[in-house]
Amino acid sequence: MYLRRNRRRRGKWDYDYWTLVESVRTERGSRQRIVATLGKVPGLNKEERVGWEEVAGVLNGRPKPEADLFEKEDDIPQWANVDTRRVRVERLREFGSVYLGIILWKRLKLDDIFERLQREGREEIHWADMFVVLTLARFCKPSSELAIAESWYEKTALEDLLGITVDKVNDDRLYRGLDEILPHKDEVCKHLQERYTEWFGSKFDFLFYDVTSTYFEGECELNAQAKYGYSRDKRFDCKQVCIGLVVNLEGLPVGYEVFDGNRKDVTTLEEMVELMEKKYGQAQRVWVFDRGIVSEENLDYLREKGSRYIVGTLRDELKQFEKELSEKNWDEVECGVEVKIVGHPEHGEEKFVLCRSHGRAEKERAMLKRQLDKLTDEFEKIKKGINEGRLKNKDITKIDRRIGRWQGRYTKAAAMIDVELIKDGERLVDLKIQRRTEKLEWAEKANGCYLLRTDLTEEDPKKLWQVYMQLNQAEKAFRMEKSDLWMRPIFHQKTDRVQAHIFICFLALAMYKSLELWMASKGLGNSPAKLLEEFKEICSMDVVLPVKDHNPIRLCVVAKPDNHVQILLHRLDIKIPNRPKVVRNVVETLAV
Structure with missing residues (x-):
């Protein structure tokens, strides 16, 4: 929710007032709804x-x-x-x-x-x-x-x-x-x-953990943590550090750690859990994180610690629940989003929550169609060149590389199309293009679907989904730090100065989120x-x-x-x- 300033003129006078507005999902898309008028x-x-x-x-x-009865007034003109x-x-x-x-x-x-x-x-x-x-x-x-x-x-x-x-x-x-x-x-x-x-x-029963990166301007030769790695900012040409942030259910920042720039997300969980327990005690908490941090080793570690978890899973695991995807016993958690709990014989007491978003399905379907159309057009150009004789005498390896470049650009579509160069001896004759029907059918069925995994005893899939969706509070905190608080890029070169810069950003984020909750408590949105x-x-x-x-x-x-x-x-x-x-x-x- 956010504030919108309004002005209305009545006669000779202008009146200012505020409306509290929120965005809601409807069948016709996102719409704005006035929650309250603050006059x-x-x-x-x-x-x-x-x-x-x-x-x-x-x-x-x-x-x-x-003022005391005989106290002198100091407001004398x-x-x-x-x-x-x-x-x-x-x-x-x-x-x-x-x-x-x-x-x-x-x-x-x-x-x-x-x-x-x-x-x-x-x-x-x-x-x-x-x-x-x-x-x-x-x-x-x-x-x-x-x-x-x-x-x-x-x-x-x-x-x-x-x-x-x-x-x-x-x-x-x-x-x-x-x-x-x-x-x-x-x-x-x-x-x-x-x-x-x-x-x-605030309570800290649920802790939401996510990892991001921020890049440097300069060589950063004096910073041992500054390294090249996967950049969320798409700045693969710059060194970076990774930051692991923990927030609570309301999005208030609880703690953070700075990791080497080439550190994989999945390797940071144990260290972060150890640090949080060392600083704040070994309470039985519920950890929530996305599929980038999930591994069997990490989940085994949390179980040994006595901690609970709600996590996202890799998309490939949806294949195990293909039958359940086709069934109709879904519960609607909000407009356009459906969920249901399914079990798996190999995972004991663990539960899986199947989630399906119609809006997300339309988006993924459109993205895949665009890639398929683009990739098919490029393959047809190559096929036409071969049939017209313009590419028959060219080196076959060069044409292979050309095909590979387009497959690398449209990776999702490349998995749906088989291409084969047809040769007559050493001479190119044709390019065979064939769409993989089974893959396309599975993609259509899995569009908009994702899978959650938990060991909580809660049986209501709506509550489990709502808790997991609060993970966007950590993602929102990262956006605030990077955009509103300008944490990136970092111009400091020394390790301690970089750490201090990130700490200042963390304090500003704590103030920012506190202001957000303060506003919400006063009916002023967020x-x-x-x-x-x-x-x-x-x-x-x-x-x-x-x-x-x-x-x-x-x-x-x-x-x-x-x-x-x-x-x-x-x-x-x-x-x-x-x-x-x-x-x-x-x-x-x-x-x-």
């Missing part, structure tokens, strides 16, 4: 005065204390003669996104854990503050450490919120911050798991990118008031958000400073 809510226009000195309490979730023709605005800064980022940082109590873990030394700026800057930059606007120091930091309100002046944030300090944060990885991952439970009531985009409209600025017979007065203020943004702030119960702060000089800051 004006009670209390939206009620103004609560929040000063900059109260920001720390707001960020930590502490309510504003009530200062009177001065101001030349309105010379009033100007300076230092326009991005406020909303970084303010939201700090709220998430404090809600996850990452400030507390880093303050406890990081020892103070002779550094001028505490390293825990640098960790905030690095993670917020990755969360709000992913960029390099050099870009953070040279442009991004000074364009945000972090100087006012963190109390760190612009001149103290430089690329050298940020790079050293990467070196300092890496040793805390295991403790922070453990802390996040505890915080998920406190904030969202699209954090849209919310961040709207919050970026909130800016802070310095208003300079030229005063008669006195130095100009400089006020730091936060612009009042538009109505549609106020609705979002009200839903999330976020208060922003709405009282100006007098700035004695440009470099004065407010420490939170």
Whole structure:
């Protein structure tokens, strides 16, 4: 579900409101359905005065204390003669996104854990503050450490919120911050798991595991893990590392490990399970992963550990259940998707869940037809050339290679077509092209079907299918890291710096997913990118008031958000400073 902004005009006035929209599958394809309308809510226009000195309490979730009966009001207006023709605005800064980022940082109590873990030394700026800057930059606007120091930091309100002046944030300090944060990885991952439970009531009975890769720019000679391997990014020309990520049922990132770039997915499971048990205890968990990690050795290992599993299987195993595919006793789990449980005499108490998706079947059927048509056309061209005499005198091995190239391009179709060069002695006569009927019939029957395997005692195939489909939470997390958080490509060359870069991306992902669940709990859908985009409209600025017979007065203020943004702030119960702060000089800051 995601938020859609709407505007309606009535008379002379424009009204902004939000609708919560979700995509649903129907027989006619994907359609959008309005779940709820988020309009004006009670209390939206009620103004609560929040000063900059109260920001720390707001960020930590502490309510504003009530004023004492005899307490002096500090909100006394200062009177001065101001030349309105010379009033100007300076230092326009991005406020909303970084303010939201700090709220998430404090809600996850990452400030507390880093303050406890990081020892103070002779550094001028505490390293825990640098960790905030690095993670917020990755969360709000992913960029390099050099870009953070040279442009991004000074364009945000972090100087006012963190109390760190612009001149103290430089690329050298940020790079050293990467070196300092890496040793805390295991403790922070453990802390996040505890915080998920406190904030969202999350459980970790089901763990979803998947592996991806991310590539490097450069030779990476100083990184022993950077190697050539199977690239999910289609960058086979670049070295890479593989990342194994574990998330829970809600998609919250629990832990991760970095593997060599040429490591096969199937070989990473045992190491990841050992690491998770070592860090978080040997609870009896249910592991969910796809067919790329499945092997009999891995399943035997999980059974010996006392762990349960729901896994995808290789497509070839569908052949064992050809009879069941033709039967009609299917249960519909959602529109266009059917499932049923089948047993197998050779696998004891294990269950297999046959799944069939009509939408997926149409897609696979169209893809195969396209490949068959393309490959047949190319073979017909070769056949025509032989029959017309243009290819009769050519070397037969060259024609074989030409046929092989097209078979390599259309691999699925190549398995469905038999081709044979007909020769009369040493001379080519014809090319025989014949489609394999049995293969085509099986492909038609298996289109849209896949097979799950589990040792759980659950008998309802719908529940088993729904649990397995949550594996897309891990895939979604990878997409967030690579696209929204720009984890790829990696420009760092040293092993520790690469590990620290991935750790920063992991922390930003934890904030991203926490924001998603927070939004869902408030009825705002599950699209954090849209919310961040709207919050970026909130800016802070310095208003300079030229005063008669006195130095100009400089006020730091936060612009009042538009109505549609106020609705979002009200839903999330976020208060922003709405009282100006007098700035004695440009470099004065407010420490939170």
